[in-house]
Amino acid sequence: MKVTPWEVSGSVDYDRLVEEFGTKKIDGELLKRVEKHSKEMHLFLRRGFFFSHRDFDLVLEDYEKGKGFYLYTGRKPSGPMHIGHLIPMLFTKWLQDVFDVNLYIEITDDEKYVFDRETNWKQIGKWAEENMRDIAAVGFNPEKTFMFRDREYIKNTYPMVLAVARKVTFSTTKAVFGFNDQSNIGQIFYPAYQTVPAMFEKKRCLIPCAIDQDPYWRIQRDVAESLGYYKTAAIHSKFLPPLTGVEGKMSASIADTALWLDDDEKTVKKKVNRYAFSGGKETVEEHREKGGDVAVDVPFQWLSILFEPDDARLGEVRDKYARGELLSGEMKGMLIDRINGFLEEHRKKRGKVDLKKFTHTGTLAKEAWERTYEV
Ligand code: TYM
Secondary structure, X not given: OEEOOOOEEOOOOHHHHHHHHOOEEOOHXXXXXXXXXXXXXXXXXXXXXXXXXXOHHHXXXXXXXXXXXXXXXXXXXXXXXXXXXXXXXXXXXXXXXXXOOOEEEEEXXXXXXXXXXXXXXXXXXHHHHHHHHHHHOOOOOOOOEEEEEHHHHHHHHHHHHHHHHOOOOHHHHHHHXXXXXXXXXXXXXXXXXXXXXXXXXXXXXXXEEEHHHHHHHHHHHHHOHHHXXXXXEXXXXXXXXXXXXXXXXXXXXXXXXXXXXXXXXXXHHHHHHHHOOOOOOOOHHHHHHHOOOOOOOHXXXXXXXXXXXXXXXXXXXXXXXXXXXXXXXXXXXXXHHHHHHHHHHHHHHHHOOOHHHHHHHOHHHHHHHHOXXXX
């Protein structure tokens, strides 16, 4: 297994990651604490998809004491977004709704630039704009959300980025990110920027993301207190698997095994039918007799992670499939309908997005452009 911010491969052992990264598992006690504040427990928590954290308990403590906290997440504009990229955004929206807090969304055009020697600013600018629309369509509070491109906001952040950069040695970045003599110096510098939004307010910051981003938070946590800020908290998800099997993560680099937010109905149908790995048996007769295996069945896993929020209905699907009453084609059909419903809704919301609110004219956005981050 390999899990870095740039590569996830093999069968991911999430228990081992918790140990190796030094994070904590989200346990029943923590969930009960969240439940006190929310009417309903988000399915990502109920079903253990967000499974690990750093200091989420302290975030709740701060909130309960009235000190508050804020949220931060991000996206590298490397191309169109797939459904996996939307997962942290959907969860972040839920957290913002429950706790009514500020949210910062970093669009790392600089990261894309230094990590991809083939690209150029025109391409990056196009994807940044497209991605920002997809992200805004998730429905964040426009008065309490600030979305910024690194290249534009650098004039406000540069002093703080330098303050972090001065404290992090090359040897640390080699150990944390695996940089080597072939890495360009833009790559080596970049992590300083990604830590800074976790110090935009003198409150504890909570970062929802998949576990691959955790190395950045280790760096932030090393330097934050010496700069007069809190160590950031984070809440980590597992990876939405690709269509082709439950191992690894849906990745932009293997196009057909990912589902893109702009895939039309026909494409969704074709991809799921053609590529989705099924836990069903070879023949209908054998399936009816022996039943299917939901543990490796990607359509079932996707329903469980994202597309079937009703626990009773999901349980019914699981049992019927295991007993052979539900066929693979029927399972795929259910998923196709759900995905197409979800994407249609997404496209409608996307069409109504007022992006300027998030980037310039909303209350938090306006205030954020007035700030400089000095230490
Ligand atoms: P990026 O653009 O690669 O990914 C955006 C977010 O999506 C998560 N993610 C996934 N989640 C579930 N299943 C998947 N298959 C999957 N693939 C990606 C990522 O963990 C990430 O949360 N360097 C970052 C951009 C960034 C950022 C941040 C992300 C800047 N600041 C703060 C999170 C929080 C990046 O390249 O993300």
